Amino acid sequence: MKLGAHISIAGGIFEAVARAYKSGCDCMQIFSRSPRSWQAPALDRDDVKEFMKRREKAGITPLVIHSPYLINLASPDKELYKKSVKSCMEELKRADLLGAEYFVTHLGSHKGTGVKAGISRFGAALDKIYKELNPGVMILLENTAGGGNNIGGSFREINEVMEASKHKKKLGLCFDTCHAYAAGYDIGHKKGLEDTLFEIDSLMGLDKLRVIHLNDSKGGLGSHLDRHEYVGGGKIGTSGFKVILGHPRLKKPAYIIETPKKGPNSDPLSIKKIRKIYGK
Ligand SMILES: [Zn+2]
Numbered sequence: 001m002k003l004g005a006h007i008s009i010a011g012g013i014f015e016a017v018a019r020a021y022k023s024g025c026d027c028m029q030i031f032s033r034s035p036r037s038w039q040a041p042a043l044d045r046d047d048v049k050e051f052m053k054r055r056e057k058a059g060i061t062p063l064v065i066h067s068p069y070l071i072n073l074a075s076p077d078k079e080l081y082k083k084s085v086k087s088c089m090e091e092l093k094r095a096d097l098l099g100a101e102y103f104v105t106h107l108g109s110h111k112g113t114g115v116k117a118g119i120s121r122f123g124a125a126l127d128k129i130y131k132e133l134n135p136g137v138m139i140l141l142e143n144t145a146g147g148g149n150n151i152g153g154s155f156r157e158i159n160e161v162m163e164a165s166k167h168k169k170k171l172g173l174c175f176d177t178c179h180a181y182a183a184g185y186d187i188g189h190k191k192g193l194e195d196t197l198f199e200i201d202s203l204m205g206l207d208k209l210r211v212i213h214l215n216d217s218k219g220g221l222g223s224h225l226d227r228h229e230y231v232g233g234g235k236i237g238t239s240g241f242k243v244i245l246g247h248p249r250l251k252k253p254a255y256i257i258e259t260p261k262k263g264p265n266s267d268p269l270s271i272k273k274i275r276k277i278y279g280k
């Protein structure tokens with residue numbers, strides 16, 4: 001099993017590699033720039049070279065780029081929608097430049113205009129992106145904790161987004177365990193996990209599942225609360241993660257923890273602990 005973490009790029013994008021390596025990561029996820037801004041300062045060529053060199057040496061793969069937070073490809077606001085499509089294309093170009101395998105994005109919010117309208121806008125955005133750019137990196141749609149105006153709380157909705165675009169074949173799935181649990185999927189028990197995997201398999205095929213965000217949940221089952229907790233320290237619990245990490249059909253995806261960081265030792269300790277407790 002490939003296990004890694006979401007790693008900070010503070011001090012230069014290439015510094016993420018050393019950080020990941022020291023944390024015991026096989027794979028890693030990063031933001032290609034500050035996720036809370038529309039600005040994306042151009043990637044420095046030498047920085048990219050250094051990043052590639054270090055990554056190859058450390059053997060860290062796959063590389064996952066997480067989309068910035070402001071992008072909303074389901075937005076009814078024309079300005080924001082246009083800005084989001086443009087920004088997303090920029091991010092995909094950066095992901096290709098960095099040699100990333102996967103680009104993870106949430107499905108955004110329909111802002112009260114209804115799930116159906118939001119899904120159709122997201123599908124159209126994907127079509128525009130593939131028509132104008134045709135990125136090498138694979139776009140993964142991440143499930144959310146559901147509730148409110150957010151799209152993607154169910155795998156049925158994610159599949160509808162895939163179907164709303166002409167490029168379902170090129171799209172994949174990122175499965176966040178905290179979000180799934182908070183959305184009401186009882187994945188910490190054998191029956192609940194089987195049902196969930198059956199749902200994904202029937203809708204889009206389990207081979208679409210490329211990345212698992214391995215997070216425990218502070219909120220209860222169906223709480224729609226998106227609050228991550230250390231693996232084993234939340235409502236899914238150690239027994240729940242034994243069910244998840246022991247499942248024979250979940251060996252292929254890359255596992256990324258996005259759990260709280262109290263200091264530089266949080267990720268290395270979490271990764272060590274996960275390998276020890278779950279035999280990974
Ligand atoms: Zn996530």
Ligand SMILES: [Zn+2]
Pocket residue numbers: 176178179226227228
């Ligand atoms: Zn989350």
